[in-house]
Amino acid sequence: MSQIDETKKAFERMQNFDVSLLPRSGDLGQELSFSAAVEPAKRLIELYSRISLSALDDFPESELNGLENHANADYNHFKNIIDFKVQGTPNPDQVRDQYVKAIENRYAPSFQKLKDIISYSACRTTDFRLIEHEARGVFQKIEDKSEEVTRQLEQSKEQAESILEEIRKVAAEQGVSQQAIYFKEEHVFHDNEAKKWLKYTLIMACILAGISLLFVLASKWDWLSPKDNYEALQLIASKVFIYATLSYLLYLAGKNFLSHKHNAVLNKHRQNALMTFKAISDAGNTQECKEIILAQASYCMFNPQETGYIKVVSGDGRMKTFLESIPKTTVKIDS
Missing domain, CATH: 1.20.58 (Methane Monooxygenase Hydroxylase; Chain G, domain 1)
Incomplete structure (x- = not known):
């Protein structure tokens, strides 16, 4: 398997990780549950989800190797919680807290490592031509709508003038009729x-x-x-x-x-x-x-x-x- 495939696999594993596997309340009980690790894990996974796997095709192999190792390191912290066993582990409470704290501490270095990749991925996956085409379509629709509104206003103006003329005629006739009341x-x-x-x-x-x-x-x-x-x-x-x-x-x-x-x-x-x-x-x-x-x-x-x-x-x-x-x-x- 090529380096790019390995890196994509590592990133995809992080993006698709199911955080519901972390608490393990069923077999560890509420006291040793890893529920506190769910929110930090979601935050870390969200960071990986912002990266398009297709953007990794443009990175050199040396860069891909470092990204793969970093993604595997983050995943290992999740795996440590999944593989944790109470039997044979001294001070399980202390170990649980260490695992939760490790996941919380992984966000800062992961952000520093991935922020440039996230920016590049966003630029690469954005189809500016499509956006420009859609923008032109929106502008054209606005222009057509404005012309239609203008025509309607012109028609309304003509109708208003016609109605006003009729009102003037009626008013004139009423004025003459009103004078006839004296007679x-x-x-x-x-x-x-x-x-x-x-x-x-x-x-x-x-x-x-x-x-x-x-x-x-x-x-x-x-x-x-x-x-x-x-x-x-x-x-x-x-x-x-x-x-x-x-x-x-x-x-x-x-x-x-x-x-x-x-x-x-x-x-x-x-x-x-x-x-x-x-x-x-x-x-x-x-x-x-x-x-x-x-x-x-x-x-x-x-x-x-x-x-x-x-x-x-x-x-x-x-x-x-x-x-x-x-x-x-x-x-x-x-x-």
């Missing part, structure tokens, strides 16, 4: 008031009709018949005054009813116009078209309108024509 409140108020004054008008009409009937029948009663011209004049004046008062109250109630009904219809019209303004404005393709629509809508909403309850005349009594609604522009013509 709605006015419509509800005037509509309720119109219902009240309609009731008052009907009541006044009934009262006037009842008084008229009463005056017709009053001429049949003798105690109300005038005795002379003076009493007749007083009766006529009283009837005229009562008729005038009741007629004026009826006219006032009817006028208030018509005014409130007119305002209710007008504010309902303005509410509908403002609610539909956004859709009509969006239909304009150019800014000029939108300005025309805005002018017409404003004129339609805020100028007096005919409702059928009150006749309204505004200015010349006509709507602006299309040509009048076109924004004024300055056109330069080269002369």
Whole structure:
């Protein structure tokens, strides 16, 4: 067997040694047990385990011989414990302590002997090309992941901008709709008031009709018949005054009813116009078209309108024509 094979065998024996064989509590008992040698033995074996056997192929034969002798010396301390017998051994307690102490003392010289070999073995067994290849793979994966994250961020940004634009549109529509609530409140108020004054008008009409009937029948009663011209004049004046008062109250109630009904219809019209303004404005393709629509809508909403309850005349009594609604522009013509 060659020197390198002998050295590998000695190292392999140390690396594969079973420390459970050292205590020997079964045949020696707890008092003479070598349990104290287990931890130092594990520490020493761990030192040998750090060496790759393939790294020994690079060492010269002279170096291998020294390494083999050192490994065999360490193993002999384990073997002494395995072969220890109580019979025929004076002071077995003292011998046990010596064997345990010897294993503890072997770590320092073994470390000095093997530290350079451990370093060389670690460098030799490390595949730097593989590490570099794996590192490149990791970097590439990180780069791919960063590009994917960047794309996702760009997509999220586009989605966010789209959502923001939709929110702005909704906010604009809500802003217009929110302004329409004022016209709605006015419509509800005037509509309720119109219902009240309609009731008052009907009541006044009934009262006037009842008084008229009463005056017709009053001429049949003798105690109300005038005795002379003076009493007749007083009766006529009283009837005229009562008729005038009741007629004026009826006219006032009817006028208030018509005014409130007119305002209710007008504010309902303005509410509908403002609610539909956004859709009509969006239909304009150019800014000029939108300005025309805005002018017409404003004129339609805020100028007096005919409702059928009150006749309204505004200015010349006509709507602006299309040509009048076109924004004024300055056109330069080269002369």
